[in-house]
Amino acid sequence: MPQQACIFCERAKPLVTITKEHLFSRWVDRILTPELLGPDRSFERTTAGPDGLAMSKTWPTEVIAAIEATVVCGSSADGCNGGWMGDLDGQVRHLIEPMMLGKPRTLSPEEQVTIATWAVMKSMVLEFVWGTEQAIVFPQEARMFVYRQQRPPANMQIRIAAVESHGRPALIFRRVYRLRPQAPASKTLPGLASCSTFVLGCLVVQVYGTPSIPSAAPATPHRPSYFVIYPSTGSAISWPPPEALDDAGLDRFAHPLQPVTGD
Secondary structure (H helix, E strand, O other), rough: OOOOOOOOOOOEEOOOOOOEOOOOHHHHHOOOOOHHOOOOOEEEEEEEEEOOOOEEEEEEOOOOOOOOEEEOOOOOOOOOOOOOHHHHHHHHHHHHHHHHHHOOOEOOHHHHHHHHHHHHHHHHOOOOOOOOOOOOOOOOOHHHHHHHHHHOOOOEEEEEEOOOOOOOOOOEEEEEEEEEEOOOOOOOOOOOEEEEEEEEEEEEEEEEEEEOOOOOOOOOOOOOOOEEOOOOOOOOOOOOOOOEEEEEHHHHHHOOHHHHHHH
C-alpha cells in the first residue's frame, strides 16, 4: 500500500503530498561520476529470507541515486522533504564530499552530530524502501524525535570509518537482530536492533539502534578503524581513522553482532 502519512511528522494526505526520498542523494552522482568509477555500473540486491537463504538480483544502472521510497511529506518549504531534510542534506554534502573522495577532514563535535543526524534520517527511510516484508525497528516516537530535535535519539550509536574497496563504491547494508530478553523469566517478546551501514566512495557511516529511547547512553571509545560520532565525545576528530577497512573488514564492520550470532 502507498504511504499515506509522512514517516517523520505524521502529516497525511490529502493535506500534504507524500513524495520520494532518495537513499543516496542526487548530488552523489555528481561526485562519484562514471569518469571516476567507470561506465559499467550496476546494483546488486541481496536479501535473506525467513529460511536464512540469500537471494541476489543484479541490474545495470546509470546513476547511484536510484533507490528511493515515497514516504515523506512534500517538496514545499513547509514539508519535511523540502524543509529540514533538504537543509540537512545540504549541510552534510559540504562535510562529506571530500571524505567520499578519500581526502582528510577534521570534524568538530557539531559537525559530527550533523552527519549522525543525517545518517539516522537515512536509516529510518531505509526501513521502508523494500516493502512490507521488512521489519520496522525504529518506532514512530524515534522518527518524531529526529524531526523535532534535529539529532539522533540517545540510544543510537553512529560510527564512521574509511574503506579501500575493490569495485564496491556505493553500498547499503541493513541487518536486523532479534535480541533475547534480559531475564529468562521475562514474558516480553525479544526486542529488535537495527544496523544500517552506508558506503559512499571512501566513507563509511553506520547507524545502530534499538526501539527504546533512554534519556542518555554511555560514550563509546573510538577504535583504530572507526570513530564514534554519536553519542558525542565532545572532541574534534581527524578522518580517516588510523586503519582503513578492506572489503573483508567492511563486511565484518557491517555485522557488529557477529561474534554473538556466530553467522
